[in-house]
Amino acid sequence: HDPRLASLFIEEAELVGIESSRDKIISWLQDGASDRGVISLVGMGGLGKTTLAKKVYDNQTTQYDCHAWITVSQSYQKGELLRTMIKQFYQSTKESLPQGMEEMSLTHKLREYLQQKRYLVVFDDVWEKEFWEFIKDCLPDDKKGSRVIITTRNYNTALFFKTSSIDRILKLQPLSEEKAWQLFCKKAFLSDCEGDCPSELEELSRDIVRKCEGLPLAIVAIGGLLSTKEKVLSQWQKLHASLGSRLHLTSITKILSLSYHDLPYHLKSCFLYFGMIPEDYSIRCVRLIRLWIAENFVKEDKDMTLEDVAEEYLTELIQRNLVQASWVDFDRKVRSCRVHDLMREIILRKSQELRFCQVLAHGDSSCDGQTRRLSIHSNTGIVSESISDLRIRSLFLFGVDEFPESLLHMFIASFKLLKILDFEDASLDYLPEGVGNLLHLRYLSVRNTKVKMLPKSIGKLHSLQTLDLKHSLVQELPIEIKGLHKLRHLLAYSLDDTIKINLNSRIGVKMHEGFGCLEDLQKLYFVEANHGISPITKLRQLRKLGITKLTGDNGRALCASIEEMHQLECLNVSALSEDEIIDIQHILSPPPFLQRLALLGRLEKLPTWISSLQHLVRISFGWSRMTDDPLKALEHLPNLLELGLLQAYDGEQLHFKAGGFQKLKVLRLDESNRLSLVIIEKGALPLLEELKIGPIPQLKEMPAGIHHLQNLTTLQFIDMRNEFRDRVLPDKGGQEYWIIEHIPLVQFCVLRGAIFYATHTLMRQIPTL
Known part of the structure; x- marks a missing residue:
């Protein structure tokens, strides 16, 4: 059959x-x-x-x-x-x-x-x-x-x-929530309720439909099953409780299982890895890629980095429709992904059959003695001490609100063969010295925890490839870090999102002299320029570099370092203060593949080398206070998709000329105290989709030519004067409403701390194709 x-x-x-x-x-x-x-x-x-x-x-x-x-x-x-x-x-x-x-x-x-x-x-x-x-x-x-x-x-x-x-x-895309509900009702209630859901069953029924996530065959299968049951609440509650195992969706399981069996061998382990991730959880693609590399799933290729090969693996899984892209950035890069719940059930069955991994969740407490990968999805109180006898290689915590100190010590003392220790989002405030005894460790993450410092024993982890400290409280790395010669990714910064964004919102880490020996580093994001930046010169494999607290004295040395980074794709530099000049003019041969650039701090003028960046996709300037119009040097960058200007220009007029910014999709004009006129000629910004303006107190009228932007979908004004707002709002007179009436979403917002709040919203209905 x-x-x-x-x-x-x-x-x-x-x-x-x-x-x-x-x-x-x-x-x-x-x-x-x-x-x-x-x-x-x-x-x-x-x-x-x-x-x-x-x-x-x-x-x-x-x-x-x-x-x-x-x-x-x-x-x-x-x-x-x-x-x-x-x-x-x-x-x-x-x-x-x-x-x-x-x-x-x-x-x-x-x-x-x-x-x-x-x-x-x-x-x-x-x-x-x-x-x-x-x-x-x-x-x-x-x-x-x-x-x-x-x-x-x-x-x-x-x-x-x-x-x-x-x-x-x-x-094909999944059904919308309303279409999915219509389909479900026609199948589940057509025979005895004429397609209408009884009111007492609606809440449970809608939850069942949501679990199908718009998948027609899943909706039809579960609807057909429920059509054979009595329409009484107790019966449906029982069936709803059993849906976690999807025991009734055998036909769908058979259909979706075909996709797994068709995978080449090297992709099967990568696909099964999604079994360790909780249901409905979207994982960042870069995190997943680093984990695959740490697991040795990724084959070496002499012409590509391991990260590039792994990205190709993920792309193939997405193109095979086994993995779903859950966030696609405006540059069409998939930033996070997930698997459908039904697909995850297949993964879990296959993982159990192959003893690939084990998940402890919802009351599970015992483990298969042969398992090598363990993922804990609820409070650690369910964890039995018997797991200390296991030879675990990979350990994950998801949704763990309580993390007893005794359990932390047990993990580190018992699992000597660990390759992966992922404590991201865990309720954790320190790492014990014993972590240095995990000599096989390749991946260590305390991202988004309250860990304040790393033990000196970290220097013994000579196999470590990824050290993720982002959004932890770590502000200084021990000098022993220079012993991690295989380190590829060092992510170590936090953001203060409780206050209005400023030059010091991003907090980097202090590093001691000698980190230049970490020559395999691909990502160093962010490090303070407190001991000079000469060690960075040796890091020629860097793809992503972030530096905070740069002083004018370090400018020339930084330029010399950047010229040696031929693989650099992302550069983010911020100055020590708003008055500190970023002296970054002295680059004669910029990295040819640079795609993202952020310069935060005062610029005497726009660096001339920027206009030669043919692959640049995203650029932002902050607190630059340039007196010359920067648009002239940027408007013909062939691949630029996003431009941000935050207190970047001290002039009175910005003029977007015809033919300029042919691919730009996102434009942000933030906090310009002197700007009073914005002109957009017909033929400029033809593909612009998102425009954010404000606060710009001197801007009295709507940017001239905004009606030319026929692809604009979102227009957002931040903390603009009431007189400016009232010229647009129809109920306030709205003499300039005609300029923006073609735009699907127009918002006026106020900024409180680091959060935007919409005060007025105008929406235009988009016709369905």
């Missing part, structure tokens, strides 16, 4: 939320192009690809000379698949089927049959791009307007099918 076939038999009443996608595909089929076109539907298992394709197929078959629907298995047999195609094409035209042919003859016969015909064929559930190499020779392109539709879970496979401009890719 192939559970994928179940989606072919969903009744018309249950087809909720696919209307717009169906209409879009039909319009593509009917676009009038005579060349053979391929339409690829991409999405994770159970998202409705097959259902959508079938609705389109049924709607369109009469528009073609012949048609066929082919379900492609992972282990398809070429000969059998060709016979099925011939059979369906012949049946669609009522012709007799030829008998007993070999693969070569079948290919020839199929191609011969389709010559000069307008055909439609669907290949459902394609797994590999090699399939197209095999099948395309059977599908002639006689300029008759033939169409091929494929469904796949793998975005790379869809890309391989896209060989011309008329080929299209549609990435």
